[in-house]
Amino acid sequence: MLYREALNKAIDESMAADESVVILGEDVGRYGGSYRVSEGLFSKYGEKRVIDTPIAELSIVGNAIGMAIAGLRPIAEIMTVNFSLLAMDQIINHAAKFRYMSGGKMTIPLTIRMPGGVSRQLAAQHSENYETLYSSIPGLIVLAASNATYAYYGLKSAIFLNDPVVFLEHELLYPMEMEFKELKNFDPFKAEIVKEGKDLTIITYLKMRYDVLEAEKELRKAGIDVEIIDLNSLRPLDIETIANSIKKTKKCVIVEEDHKTGGMGAEIVAQIQEKCFYDLDAPVLRIAGEDVPIPYNRKLELLSIPTPDKIVKKILKWKAENGI
């Protein structure tokens, strides 16, 4: 199943099952979504429930909050995470706070989908990972789908949770063919152990999962038995799964595409050292994007983010430096 098909299936089935589910965003309707995620939904569910909006992100989210208050379950699509900055006030000051500041009276069952990440030469204004802008906010749930299975189950969970969820997708994953696993039990907040291993824990999420999987092959050749954890949920963070792994491996690397400073890695390191200080054999290594806006030129673009090759090199260097 393609990644985007899994998302489409989750939305389609949710809309079929529950009349109150609606989707809104730029080009989500007649056009089928700029990444084809909402393809076919307009003709199936009609213009009332599949809503083409103007280019007005503040209103896309604001309108969706209003719909949620009125009893609908809106899925707001922000065309890419970059434009979500325009909707930040609605997401943070409104969606995330209404329940609390009303003493629990307001319920905002809202899903905000955002494609993001460094795609291919889209330059600084179209290539961002802003996950920590959301994962640092009380009142929000932040999920990040790296694969078709989680895309499907995670998005369905998001739609039917009664609280606001920021649902992150990665632009390079949409056309990828992926294995789809039928699940009996699904917990959207649980990290996935992608591969078990005993020497080293690598924590990652979204598209970097695949770069880590590539890197793992090389590391295996170098005799390192890696355990790979895909976070799935960025807020809350499944620190249990992480801590259990580190108790076993004693060593941890975080691979994220986002700029290093202030990225997800920072919070993960902070929680790890709180939970596993005495378990660690070496400092946690953060492999992340460089602290620069993303350049257009392909060579520079690739230099700005982790690649399988760089992941391997950095890990080997770090091991050598720390004598582990």
Add this chain to the structure above:
Amino acid sequence: MLYREALNKAIDESMAADESVVILGEDVGRYGGSYRVSEGLFSKYGEKRVIDTPIAELSIVGNAIGMAIAGLRPIAEIMTVNFSLLAMDQIINHAAKFRYMSGGKMTIPLTIRMPGGVSRQLAAQHSENYETLYSSIPGLIVLAASNATYAYYGLKSAIFLNDPVVFLEHELLYPMEMEFKELKNFDPFKAEIVKEGKDLTIITYLKMRYDVLEAEKELRKAGIDVEIIDLNSLRPLDIETIANSIKKTKKCVIVEEDHKTGGMGAEIVAQIQEKCFYDLDAPVLRIAGEDVPIPYNRKLELLSIPTPDKIVKKILKWKAENGI
């Protein structure tokens, strides 16, 4: 000197020295600023340079960027940091990226001042610390003034730097009478060692400086000789000063008012463990705001943020737990 007077003096002298310095924001002109920071400037410099804007934060920052492009040195005041979410797109997608994406051709000498923090019972939409929303962004400089001396010198530096600076102030500090030190050499990016000590490093910034100073008195009574570092600059982070202190004390606590998850503390911990892993006797302790929106009720509000009393208790507990 009052904290707000130091800020006023910095703006006043900058405007007197350089015609291109202008200030814009809601109520900054005839009203004198909602925290009286721009008092007197309207009558002195006139409406062309002291600009009362509509309530349109996106435009306040956007307009200021345009002024900067035209050769002015604008100081944009966002009435409080909470409203800066509306200007996020201009700050991050524009101010922070224009230079890079133009290959160095565009220069944006812009200062964005933002009062923030948990003041007194202003509730969830008016009580935030959003510093990591900015300190995680390449292309921005983020300064945080905890005292009159830094307020004055730091703001002047910000105004005359040729890159965009987010300048954070704390609402509770404005009316505080503070010592003002004349400085010969000033580096806005250097952290301040507020107090030297040998047993324990406490890192803090903005209003928490004063809570830490209070707590220090108690800790001293308990025989702990604390070193206190006030960051001043949140991006870049003066990790040298931090690392040097930890090499000496072997123990570190971070005190921040912001919500713990994804706060400044996370990045600081991450950098500390990168630089000082083998120096630390215990995990770095983060004392921070709780992960909830800020409640109106005073008792709950105080429970949601660090106080001198809580700082002392948490440090003593942490010491005991780690046998240090």
Add this chain to the structure above:
Amino acid sequence: MNSARVKKFYYLMKLGREFELAAKREYMKGNIAGFLHLDIGQEAVSVGTMQAFDKGDVFTHYREHVLAIARGMEPKHIMAELFGKKTGVSKGKGGSMHLFEPKLDFYGGDAIVAGHLPIATGCAYARKIQGENAGVFAIFGDGASNAGAFFESINIASAWKLPIIFFVENNYYAIGTHISWVSPFVELYNKAKNYMPSKRINGMDVCEVYNAVMEAKEHIENGLGPYFIEAETYRYEGHSMSDAGKYRSEEEIEIFKRRDPIENLKKKALELGIVDEKYFQEADAKVEKVVNEAVEFAASSPEPEDYELFEDVFCKECENALP
């Protein structure tokens, strides 16, 4: 002028006024803190609108006590909220700026200027597709009419013919900023008139406000799309308790005080003989009692418990699902 209606208007406006005067006193005593925005002078708007718009959803900003009272919220639960008590409408977590009561379709209480307008617009969209024609009432200040959120909302509401009334309380000031400095025109219905029927009314006259909203309500109920009303009004007090309002001349304030909505309604009703003096005395007495009870209730109510700090971040079901 209908006698029963005038009585209701008078009672609610008076209750609003006295409630706020009491709140002001309690603020000075330190029983209320934070930002307290008084509606004094603007009661005709709060009462006239809510009496006319008696069904449908209401979205408002932080200057909202009288609106909430006129909508039917209990004064004692509002006062308790101002006191930050557990018995407050938002359990003491919201305060003056954040009154919410879904049971009355009253949705805050938003302290981000114009922030509630896209939300109200989205709610109107939902009501339209749900086939509920009572629609939405969104009220905001002159200052909000310069915000992107406002403009996007009138554009969308008009494009999609949504059942929503936009009601701007033009009291000329956004804190210390006069609308004429920051808007090309002071008559704000000009901002909407290309998008929807728009009119300017005297917001110091509760009957005029009531009639205008009744008309607007009919318009939206008939599926004719949005409607815009600008009411000229004035706040006698500063912007909030932390503002002395010194940027306005005594004369200007006097001019509006002469148009006081409560006094003038009473005078007119007496002149026309539709309500007698006795009613007003009784109403005033009742108001006094209700307000006193509200203050007592608030004062004697318990504080929230410590554990409540961590409640209401998410709904129970989510909280349980979370690790």
Add this chain to the structure above:
Amino acid sequence: MNSARVKKFYYLMKLGREFELAAKREYMKGNIAGFLHLDIGQEAVSVGTMQAFDKGDVFTHYREHVLAIARGMEPKHIMAELFGKKTGVSKGKGGSMHLFEPKLDFYGGDAIVAGHLPIATGCAYARKIQGENAGVFAIFGDGASNAGAFFESINIASAWKLPIIFFVENNYYAIGTHISWVSPFVELYNKAKNYMPSKRINGMDVCEVYNAVMEAKEHIENGLGPYFIEAETYRYEGHSMSDAGKYRSEEEIEIFKRRDPIENLKKKALELGIVDEKYFQEADAKVEKVVNEAVEFAASSPEPEDYELFEDVFCKECENALP
């Protein structure tokens, strides 16, 4: 119609068209990547506006190659930027969407829809207080006319009587969304007409565009405040290279192609006898040469060096000051 001017218009429009056709070819070959938005069909707007607005500051969005050429930027440096080369106008860091040239007062190249409008407005404020009356030209699409940033800008420009021309290229589509679905009216000058002089023109006619901007320019230069022009136009291609543009009927595209700005200018000039066939042949040959040279220049230019990744985050002086 003045012969010299017609020649200039023709040459620049043709250059724009051929430049973009070359860019399209190079994109297919893989020499250009990312988002490439072609202006084909809209050249009358890009050329007419820039020929009229020959002083002052220009702010634009991502569909900008022809505008940049008409402003005087070297085609080869633009093409090199599209190739991501060190010799590109933005050193290969910006790409097609981010062309900047402060020497020509040409400020991008903004890929956030409507994001450049508050910036242009602030620049106009600065020009006003600096006493430079050439003012500012801000161009954007129909899609941008629904954004809060657009509305705030016309409100502020009007309130402060700023020297700025707002120019909307109404090509009816924002990617696949027709303006009629998301705006209450398709004639977008209605959004501005309460705020400033506003008119709608035929954007397929370069002379009409030129004349309208000349008129607007006079207006802003005389300190009369902002001016709004809506030009009806059309892009023949999809939104960007990743969009096939299938949401539009062949007929619709044909109707506009019949109004092609380049062909029609040529035809008219020949009919009127103000420019002869020979000029057009020479111009076409020159265009071909310039475009070929641009492609060769781009192809043979070096890539940026690795270390450049870390340059231009801050200005040198700041970089040195930073720890």
